[in-house]
Amino acid sequence: MAVDLLLGLQWGDEGKGKIVDVLTKNYDIIARFQGGPNAGHTLEFDGIKHVLHTIPSGIFHKNAMNVVGNGVVIDPVIFRKELDALKQFNLDIKSKLVISRKAHLILPTHRLLDAASETAKGKAKIGSTLKGIGPTYMDKTGRNGMRIGDLELDDWKEKYRALADKHEAMIDYYNVDIEYDLAELENEFFASVEELKNLDFIDSEEYLYQAQKSGKKILAEGAQGSLLDIDFGTYPFVTSSNTTAAGACTGLGVAPNQIGEVLGIFKAYTTRVGSGPFPTELFDDDGETMGRVGNEFGATTGRPRRCGWLDLIALKYAVQVNGVTELMMMKADVLSGFETLKICTAYNYKGQKITHLPYNIEAENVTPIYSEMKGWKEDLTKMSKPEEFPSALQDYIDFLEKELEVPIKIVSVGPDRTQTIHR
């Protein structure tokens, strides 16, 4: 059985959580492969909204196993809060959630280092979620990190101490004003680690290999989006992991020839939270409307998301880099009521018309060139089949499918599980 991937194709928050929840009934295992609690994946059903950060979005389904893979970075403190929030739903978490021994740990000092680094950058800050993601991946690639498997060793606290002491010296180096009480943070951290230890730590690559061999269906759940990829995103305004398809191979130990469908998810418009270039960003009433109707506030930080028209150049790039085989268009309902819709189909790049994503998409180099399409007025949120779509929405979908050369298999018309239209 091949492993399918579900990946965000923009700057994150495309609606991955919702769709993973919708698709879980077709899978035996949902596995996160990168990122950490910088992610905020929202699921909505039975009138309740859930936000998950590290726990895979299959957790509410009775029969699905959920794996936190080796490529993920875990903050025990946030993980414990997630577990606490799930307690009231009687999910028997221990039997449905396992963690890779090779996943790295976010220490309290990683979070402090993130804050120190961002403060030191001033105006040039990345707009990090301040969850310690960058510093943790730095320690991973620098070969200094601590892993979940270390927690099974007797001397893990010594290892912890040495690393935390080093981090404190690094925080001093930044010479910025950051107030913290490390003793308090450590108490919370150690207590959370004990809680985490109630879950099973596994050799997840072996687990997934055996599962696959015995015919189990696996869906890898991406976090962030392709334009936040450490290699292919809008560097340096990116996250610190590979959010693209290849990240699922290294983040789970799945061989490239075992990848099946690559499900790419995008919003019918574009959003971005944090700093960095965003060619189709709107600063007018249209952008304000998208933000208001789409309720565009970060699920992790609560920050307002920047909004703009769909950027087909960036989307094509993401489809290409990931080898997307099926598309899912989210939040179509948010575009109801716009007289005219714009889609960026080329860039004016230093005076030249181009149709690929160049090295630098800062506003001084790139201005979007738009195609215009007729909007629709109809409320989509109660629709249940594609036959009900207004013709202007159908035209919008047809146009995108033709340009992207990949079918749009799902159109989402609201945050609830049920507001999902299969084509």
Ligand code: GDP
């Ligand atoms: P993720 O990080 O990709 O899982 O996405 P987020 O959960 O951060 O952000 C997506 C937001 O849009 C959440 O608040 C969802 O509840 C909401 N959402 C998802 N799909 C739709 C949709 O089709 N229409 C509307 N209006 N909201 C949606």
Ligand code: IMO
């Ligand atoms: P999900 O999985 C949207 C952004 C941050 C910042 C940059 C780096 O919910 O789609 P980091 O904390 O990783 O150092 O931040 O990446 N970012 C996200 N934006 N959705 C996310 O996750 C994000 N995770 C990180 O805003 O610009």
Ligand code: MG
């Ligand atoms: Mg999110």
